Amino acid sequence: MTQLTQAAPGEELPEFLRDPEPREVHYTVISVDDHLVEPPDMFEGREPARFAGRFPRIMELEPGKTYSRAQSGLPPMAVSTPGRQAWDFDGNLFLQVGLNAVAGYTSFETLSDEPTSFAEMRPGCYDIDARVRDMDIGGIWASLNFPSSITGFAGAVFSRTTDVDLGQAVMRAWNDWMYEEWHGRHPTRVIPMGITWLADPEVGAAEVRRNAARGFTALSFPELPHRLGYPPVHSEHWAPLFRACEETGTALCLHVGSSGMLDLPPDGPRFEKNTTLFPALSLLSAVEWLWSGVPVRYPELSIVLSEGGIGWVPMLLDRLDFMLAHAGSLSDFAQWTHGTPPSEVLRDHFYFCTLDDPSTLAVAVEKLGADRIMVEMDYPHTDSTWPDTQPLLRQRFGENPSLDVEAIRAITHGNAARVFRHPLPPRPLP
Template structure:
């Protein structure tokens, strides 16, 4: 931050190419199949069909709107549909070997487009690249390529929802992925919506998805902890993004409880619970709260006031605010108002950490460079100190909704 302005890095933004613009990033052998796929593809997402869809790929518009909103840098998660996918890429595996090969090609096309998109705004975008989990060797090769290509946002970890046919995330199958990320300093990001099983299209199914989606995303935390990924790779970083943050203290308490209970039970052979804790202490290493404190972070998208009150229990150095641009549930164009709602009255140093300092450390942004930009466009210290009265009437982010600041999973 500067003397009078905060340096804001959004730890949760989304981008992607327009559909046909992915073709140049595909290997030539996939061009004919891409033409066939693109000619019949129907985009299922209204926001990607609207006249504002170019926010995903129009670099100049994006920079201007983020600056207007007080934001000088962003962590860029995917948003548009990569080639050969029926919808978002965070989904259960394709059923055939040919479709797997095409979808890998589609994700590589996105990653290569993203590298160029980030290069168009040097020092201001940390691109989050994509992989599939069905072929670990291919995933490792893509991680190494993305690291060399400068995609500093790290890896987007797909989920393994029930019915996917993939090993669970605690499986040692994925250890080469964790090892490579730890070796290269690549953050592992797990975003909400990436791990839910398909539920159908009935009204009840959509409601159940909203209730359950963050819980399914949280599962990556205890899978990697109990699976021992952090014991084997102590420098591995896990970031949980757009899943809320108010749940973290309670879940850590729960995980600590089960860890202590099962480790203790393992020493009492012959008891009913001894088998559940057998080998756990040796395989996972440190307890869950310690692992969280040493290895984990939260992308706290449109953070709510009740979550801010838990920052010391979550870890002030863990919290990274995000605007979720350009999504409707994001805070644009009212990010300053959202920040006032959440942070008014807090110490300046704490606000600065949650708005940019933590994200700079995790994703490798140069704060001195970003401070020079924030000196012109960042929200003022005095402005964020002023509590928000009535929220903007046309704001669409749930942070402003009645009851939106009460409780979130």
């Protein structure tokens, strides 16, 4: 893969590209929420001749020009700095947003939400060999990587392509790249996650099966598809896709914001409010999926919520039990849960991911169970714990002596290895 950021002879790399010292490894860690930035050469050799020149491509943005972001529902963005880049596809621009790839920066003071360039990113953002080196620095055994803006996190961009055949060709090419390059070069270190065709669940199911046949164990899916104009999750519309995931053991991974952020007033600090409300958006998504009936109609389906934390989960469990006790006679709970208490459905069918929940980790383990919690690092975003995931986990587990070794094993790697059927090293820690 092309190394886009290199130092000339005698030239020092920028500060953010220098390697930190490797952290001491206390635990075998599988991070189930990281991100990749699709490299500009990812579609080379994967573009059918009949679509020549129509696949996504990287373009240089002109300083002083304002670019539309209508496809994302965001206001136009003025570019002030030379060298900025974006993906150009199907008449729209998809910006390499600056805050999307900041691993290794020593200071965030100069960052903005302007689009960035590959030269300003740590190579581990887009180069799998460099990513594995960064994982080694941080003491991370394996990683699950969500797509970036050009896919819409879960394939929504390709599924809305004006030419259906083109959109499906790009979607399949993205999955082929994931299989051959990102996962294929380091199969024990990368959990293969795919995207699929959202506009037709039968086509989407076929892609899930195609990927599962070659080892994919995860699917990035919009957490609230009705917000993208698709039927809601409780609709039978999605039955072929959910059935394919259940039958192939493909976990449904719902990343916060994959179907947009919460509806907020246009004024005020939108970035700050949106990131603050990630747990609220995950709560909303969990409730939607819980009452959709999907967990009980597809009992072998694993539903994984990413980047919303776990602090709100004990509250939701309490609320569900309270509702059942006080309002159970007012609603046909059995219609949606097949007679199982809703809090049990949540415990039995959902998995939740912790980035850092110091006040509620022990409570979540007590109320939910250690077998439903996984660890995430969120490389290379601003809130990533890299490269200090290992010392942070050691601190948090030390602050919670009620968590025994079995619970720590489950949270750090055991649950993820089971859900995603991913191999562990010969001697996992602890």
